[in-house]
Amino acid sequence: MSYTAHLAAIGSAFLAARQRSSTLIPVRDGLGQLLAEDAHSKVDLPIFRNSQMDGFAVDVASVARVPAELTVTAVLAAGWSGSAEHVPGAAERIMTGAAMPVGADTVIPIEDTEPADVDGRIVVRSSRPVGAFVREAGSDIAKGSTVVPAGTYLAPRHLAAMACAGIESILVRPQLSVAVVTTGAELVAPGEQIGPGQIYDGNLVGLASCLIRDGARVAHAERSPDHPAELRKILDRIVGDVDLIVTSGGISAGDFEVVRETLSDGTFRHVAMQPGGPQGIAVYEGTPVLCFPGNPVSTLVSYEVFARAVIREDAGLPAKARTTSRLTQPLTSLAGKRQFFRGKLGDTGVTPVAGPGSHLVAAMASADCLIDIPEDNTDIDEGAEVSTWPL
């Protein structure tokens, strides 16, 4: 089976994961979420007619001729909970954002005034037209109107606007909730004591961090013992809780293949690619399961080439742009296999990092891209143009 055919098969498995009902969350948790329905303003914005400047609320008639001397009858601060009547011919000292006194129709900025000789009076030096520096109620948005439309991936400005509109909770499509299960009797958690034949498990943190980086929520992450009954116990515990399960290991042609045995209704194939030949797709109790091979490099590359694009798309993150680059050295690739070499981009082009071996995980740490070599290319010259995928 070709890489592209398996990729297409994964795409359809994902359709199931997309059927998610929306959840109510506080606006403050909404960053990056997909708004599931229009958010309507609970209030007019501005809520009340208010001043745009620190200055004096007046009626235009009394400052028609300047300089004009007016009595200051009140001081109106933002947040003051009373409502004021404007005294015609007088002025109210008003702060930015404070409610306009009823009857006042313009604001004279403080810098256009000065204290008069008589205490409690000011001199207005220049006039303003009706409505100057007055923010009318509802001039930004009217109560009940849509502040942010459904289908928006929420950025800070959307959250701020919804909060200003009095909206506390919103319906969003929940993040894709994923479980990561790594398998392999030989796996030991980093930091634990290691015995003969055992290795440290890099796949749990590798897959979980890939998913988080690409906008998914990792609801479970654990190592499974290498027995179908144990793996089934783990799957039964997590399956109701997640939209997708990703496994590593246990799917190739060996005698002990725990994922393959447990998910016996799944489709397990050898895909014509390297690394990452063994691949599987299954459904467990209605939840799609992506089964990747267990070699750390195979696991990470499988995620990058099969899962990353669809996970990012689901989260509303932009696709990582693939580029082309020139090889700084010749490459030999296996005939009939799509090969994903690890590479490092530089000013002169892309240089393969270490060999193609799927155990070279330390070498992969120093790579920053995959070099994608099609099935029918076997000898690629130095300077040849190749497709590179950012890591």
Add this chain to the structure above:
Amino acid sequence: MSYTAHLAAIGSAFLAARQRSSTLIPVRDGLGQLLAEDAHSKVDLPIFRNSQMDGFAVDVASVARVPAELTVTAVLAAGWSGSAEHVPGAAERIMTGAAMPVGADTVIPIEDTEPADVDGRIVVRSSRPVGAFVREAGSDIAKGSTVVPAGTYLAPRHLAAMACAGIESILVRPQLSVAVVTTGAELVAPGEQIGPGQIYDGNLVGLASCLIRDGARVAHAERSPDHPAELRKILDRIVGDVDLIVTSGGISAGDFEVVRETLSDGTFRHVAMQPGGPQGIAVYEGTPVLCFPGNPVSTLVSYEVFARAVIREDAGLPAKARTTSRLTQPLTSLAGKRQFFRGKLGDTGVTPVAGPGSHLVAAMASADCLIDIPEDNTDIDEGAEVSTWPL
């Protein structure tokens, strides 16, 4: 004071925030963190000599001539904790990743073999050179070598490699820890009952989500009452815990300016820009404080144009690229002020969204960029090229 002069002043205030000692965290929490010192492998990788294929471990001498019939003396699974001796002239069934039996020097893939007529024996159809499909211990990386160098912003591949190398904890520069404090007697939390003269606070969620989006950690986020004693109480409680404090409101020329009064040693200026004229920088008990104005649009724009770049740089995130675009309609801008209009990018260019008023927060939600108009440009024609900053 000009926009660029105030921006430069903020840059130096940030230098203080950067003097942070590194913290020890589990590798699994390391995504996006800056590694503070080289991470050394605790083991050789591979840890032990192992098979790259499912097949049979043999000595090359016994398969020099093929077909060769060999007795299978053992089955070696990955994770098996014993160590096996190779029986010269015989074969051991071996799984991918299983330790090579001592004395065997090559692996024959299972597809190059078939069962012999005699039970417990196999026929090898094609030979392999010494070392074929054998991963030597340390061939990826040697114990004690650097897996990931200091100064790396950690991606999944780094975390996976460190985990494989047995590394459980790493020293990283902690995320910038920030407190957000919004001020204004008129502010009410969205969802609460609103009284006359009050408005909903959009700045708390707006600033907090900006900071999170740009890689910082928001350690505190709260609304302060409009009294210096109350604000001081809040600052005293959080100051030891954060690298930076961001405030909104309370810094302009009104009679009740709580931030300005509380941080009386700070520098409060009117910056020649719109929105966001009033700006402040202070230091409270050694911690830098960025003081933004309180109008929701002014607050968000201030963050974008003064803080975003430095917060992202600190977090190791790439700068948001500014682009140029053509205006789809003429614009009038105030002389002597750098003006940041909200705009929406389209196929034909950039269109200003609503007016310049700093209270138009719902309108800002529908914008996707800022249009940056220099101080000396007042009448900009339709079709003119302008600088746009992505939101």
